[in-house]
Amino acid sequence: MNARPTVTRSTILSLTVSGLTPVLVLVAVFVTFRGHNAPGGGFAGGLIVGIVLVLRYLTDGTDAVRRLPVDPIVVIGVGLLLAVATGAVPLLFGSSFLESAIWKVDVPLIGSVKVVSSAVFDLGVFVLVSGVVAAILVALVEADDEARRGETGEPGDPGAPGDADRTEVDR
């Protein structure tokens, strides 16, 4: 499938990145929830996930982006829905829009933990920003594909920039 010339890949970088991926995602989640009272938050967390995607793009090439398990545009929607819903749910309980509920929960071994409903809002932002970075990457990769097709003079697929990978398979 991947017949066209690609850049030389570094095994060291590739292995490092695939090893780092789970760690970085964990850091992203940590930064997201840390953001309630300290620097961080959903936006920063989402950008870290974006960094992971960019790193994988650098090591594995465009396939890493095309093989995304979910459509980034849907991810954006889910994130935004989560954030808006967190704002709207308090209305059902007679509170005001975006008002945050606070619970203190006793967890064994850890002790008292403060849980806030606005953490869900941050989670929504986290998901949304991850989706946005992924969508931008996909758009860049598609543009890249189109440019390559133009260069090599291969017959492109006019009018369907979203179907870039399908034409690859057909060939």
Add this chain to the structure above:
Amino acid sequence: MTGGLALFVAAPLAGTALCYVFARNTALQRAVAVTVTLGVTVASVALLVHVDTVGPVTTSMGGWPDAISITFVADRLAALMLVVGNVMMFAVLVYAIGQGARDERSPWYAPAYLALVAGVSGAFLAGDLFNLFVCFEILLMASYVLLTLEGNDDQIRSGTTYVVLNVVESLVLVTGVALVFATTGTLSMAELPDRLAALPDGVALGLSLLLLIAFGLKAAVFPLFSWLPDSYPAAPSPVSAVFAGLLTKVGVYAILRTQTQWFPDTNRTLLLVVAAATMVVGVLGAIAQADIKRILSFHIVSQIGYMIAGIALGGVAAVAAVVFYVVHHIPVKTSLFLVDGVVEQDEGTSQLDRLSGLARRSGLLAVLFLVPALSLAGLPPFSGFVGKLGIVTVGLDQGEWWIVAVALTVSILTLVSMMKIWTGAFWGAAPERQRVGVLRHHPLMAAVTWFVVALTIGVALFAGPIYSFAERTADDLRPGPAATTGTGAP
């Protein structure tokens, strides 16, 4: 219902989210978008009735104290703008679905459109200066997407200008917001009139000019207008229709608020000169063009001049005239762009030298163009006449005869440029091979255009009640602290 006003922004944003989730299903996206815009339209009409009979409505969000929470306030002006804005957004959305252009079928269109609805509504309802800025940003982001969605060369070129200028505008605005906060210690629109009045004259003047530059760029007044006739024609017709009708008017709305309530009687001469220059340059630009969309785009600029003139004259009567003028102008301008959209859809061009004889092929289309065109020029019995009469009367009362002379001259020139479209596109012999009955081939687009033109006729028919509402609105806006303080949640 403590959520009240928040829903006018939250509902379109939730719609945006759903449209992203349904990204691969255009039919579902359309259903969500139509439902949401129709819903907020109905809700905003209910809000208008409530505000007019009971009084202003305030909603604070997040359960924070008033000084630091996000506050939405709906007084008569905000509610009125909300109704007009949402009706137009709904109508143009249906029109765009009827047209089914390439950009409308993109998965990014419906989300961006709903985000635009959220931004415009939020800007009208914002109860403090910072959230006004935030809502401006939301509507600008959405407008960047809508303006460049097709991604052709023309859109990218004019889109670049548009984005750069608006980023600069945002920078000026946020600087203004920061300086207002630094000097007065508040950003609440209810508290600002008193606090600003206590400032030294020079400081207040500086702040007012900074905000005027930011909002003036958004409203496209002279000399900050050149981005508009460049960028709007590049967009597809439904997008330019909603931009032409609404976006500049959000800027006018902001100028109206700041000038009448925060900085009364400052910058009067400056604003009058700016208004006259805006009118003249806009209309001269329009006469020089040979493309329907470009002519109409220059007319937006020219018409903004009338509104600024009214704001500059000041006083309850002038503000009432401006409010009426804005209400009349939004459907008129939108309907002209909608007619142009039908022409473009059918003929593939809006250039006057390539069009001919449209009136012979579709008399109804000619009527649909003529009614808003004559209204824009201010001929009786159309709504534009009432609006212009109001501003001209105030001008004469205040002895500013020269602005009246400019306004009347520009009216005649407006008529001239409208006649240019008429003779170029509608008059003359129809090419024989063309089919007749343009409207019949685009039923949904035609229906929406009819609806909006009917609205403009409605504004003329019910000019009395609307004008008295505008007078009550202007009464609310008299400089003084009592105007925007709400009565709490409904």
